[in-house]
Amino acid sequence: MFDRDHEWEALARFITDEQPGATLGVVSGRRRQGKTFLLDAACRAAGGFYFGATEAADAESLRRISAALTEHSRPPSPYHFAHWAEVIDALFALGSERPVPVVIDEFPYLAKANPELPSIIQEALRPLRDQRVASRTRLLLCGSALAFMGKLLSGNAPLRGRSGLELIVRPLDHRLAADFWGITDPRLALMVHSIVGGTPAYRREFARGDSPSGPEDFDDWVVRTVLNAETPLFREARYLLAEEPDLRDTTLYLSVLGAVADGNATRGGIASYLERKATDIAHPINVLEDVGFLHRDADVFRENRPTYRITEPLIGFYHAIMRPVWDQLERPGNARRVWQASRRRFVSNVLGPHFEQICREWALYHADPDLLGGLPARVGHGTIHDPKARTGHEVDVAVIGIADNGKPPLLAIGEAKWNDTMGAAHLQRLHHIRDLITRTGRYDTTHTKLLCFSGAGFNDKALTAADASPDIHLIDLPVLYGRV
Structure with missing residues (x-):
């Protein structure tokens, strides 16, 4: 055990x-x-x-x-x-x-x-x-x-x-999953977690103990396990849907999940993707929430604009990478060709969003309250309107504290980039967003920290700024995995 x-x-x-x-x-x-x-x-x-x-x-x-x-x-x-x-x-x-x-x-x-x-x-x-x-x-x-x-x-x-x-009994979190899979490299661990999540059976029974030996083995591991039609992992995402008694006619449910996996996170976006009215998809969305395949995330700045995300990484991977080319994957020997053509989509539609979610979970469950300036009450994401520029700024990580006879404190806001080396421009953007939030008057931003999460590291300007200001924190993969 x-x-x-x-x-x-x-x-x-x-x-x-x-x-x-x-x-x-x-x-x-x-x-x-x-x-x-x-x-x-x-x-x-x-x-x-x-x-x-x-x-x-x-x-x-x-x-x-x-x-x-x-x-x-x-x-x-x-x-x-x-x-x-x-x-x-x-x-x-x-x-x-x-x-x-x-x-x-x-x-x-x-x-x-x-x-x-x-x-x-x-x-x-x-x-x-x-x-x-x-x-x-x-x-x-x-x-x-x-x-x-x-x-x-x-x-x-x-x-x-x-x-x-x-x-x-919940799935293992990203740190425990890395230990369970025997992966010591944080970057490799997060890539594996973005596909199989923290489900214990996927390593021992479904992959027969096959874990990537290192970063250079990741592509081969995907080809020989998840995309291999001879392994149980290959059809597992389909079976998860079929095993749910509340999902009788799975066609519409599959389409809703496919829409979310393709980046359509709002109810209106899902409806537009499926060319249906928003009222037509209310029931399948509610059912997918009830069975635990979709999670509704409220926008921390606009409560009436929720977004949806797929909770099971393997289902998200299936819909983003496998389902569009299922016929090709079923043909023997075609997995490597499909994976090479899908690598960019994997990074943008699977790995990037998954990294953002791991950053939010780190802030909620693992971050030192002293670093954040308090204990988080909730962590989410949202969009803040910029009236002067007539645009919206997405906030990947927003950490809300416990209200104490006043406005709830905004402990931190953060930006998460999987493949970008972050620098001064990212910090300037966070400064600007913090000013915009202050003007709304909804949260107390007196002590709001600025967090940069990166899977690729930080340049000298970002490092210098973090050394000079106690309000700026740079979070890399070793920090997310508790390796420092």
């Missing part, structure tokens, strides 16, 4: 809790993050029961869990459950003597076949019900269908207020 210390400790506290009464926990997260591995390991360590559901009719699932529980507990006669209420009572009986973890993995499959199942579990967890009071079963429901799992404990859902644990 790599890094999942926080998740393991949370599970351990929940599972070993000695208080009487059966309790419920919910574990969710995108596919391939290691949820099953984590929960199976917890069951093995604590002598619990693990059941992995499949997409099947209700009667078949009842037969499967009957057989699995019979094999686990060895009762005098085999179980033959006719209803899920009987299953839940039998699972509660496992914890009659001590706290015992019971995992039902891929719970959405069961609930899809029997929508009453959450209500059945709610009834079983009634506070004064004898079977619950006499049990110390720690029931864990797990699922990868984010839209379903997100609603399981929300609003008027039957299980709202019944759960003692709500654990989300």
Whole structure:
């Protein structure tokens, strides 16, 4: 197990809790993050029961869990459950003597076949019900269908207020992903992360441990793994969409993702790209948000102008690089030719936007609050209008602090350039943007820092300016990866 210390400790506290009464926990997260591995390991360590559901009719699932529980507990006669209420009572009986973890993995499959199942579990967890009071079963429901799992404990859902644990297993961040892939070069690590993100399964199972040996091996690695029709990574982005139960007709959803991957980040831009009305794409955008493939970022300077980004790097890479030339990639031996022709598009449509997002995440999660002048409340991006020049200036990184009886402080603004050596012109632009923001009166810019993020470094003028001013900070790749 790599890094999942926080998740393991949370599970351990929940599972070993000695208080009487059966309790419920919910574990969710995108596919391939290691949820099953984590929960199976917890069951093995604590002598619990693990059941992995499949997409099947209700009667078949009842037969499967009957057989699995019979094999686990060895009762005098085999179980033959006719209803899920009987299953839940039998699972509660496992914890009659001590706290015992019971995992039902891929719970959405069961609930899809029997929508009453959450209500059945709610009834079983009634506070004064004898079977619950006499049990110390720690029931864990797990699922990868984010839209379903997100609603399981929300609003008027039957299980709202019944759960003692709500654990989300997230992808590894860019620093942990570099360690997991065994990559020490920050530039190479970010390039790899822009394609496969922080999903653990993509290295061990899907790429069979194949990691680029160095920067000079990156192009060959892309050709022999992601663009290789013989590897699981090649079709993974398509399967991620197909596996989501809420995406029945994927045609329009694919087109929306393709529009975003092509640089159309606003709702109007997506609609124009698809030659549709903005109202026509509202539903697919909302569904893609619910299932975790799109994220809505509010413009920190204009709240009514949100932008959208693809959250899973492999899906973004697929739509930007692979989907437009899918027929060519399926032809054996054509991957290298396609990659050579796609390199420029990769830098502009994949690597550049991904670098900007990593810079925002660094400011939010990794930057020293002393460097920023405070703890960030949120980090985003936006566009500030320049009335004199009649244009808008994009701000790649905007760090907002915690308001203290007044206007919220703008802790920092930053510009991120992957391939540009940054200099005095970039700093002058940030100075000008800070002045424009000050005139709007929305944020307190008294102590706003100026941040330059570069994947290519800084020239002497930028270095001199940073040495001369405590308000200017130059952030390179080693800093983003905590290597300095």
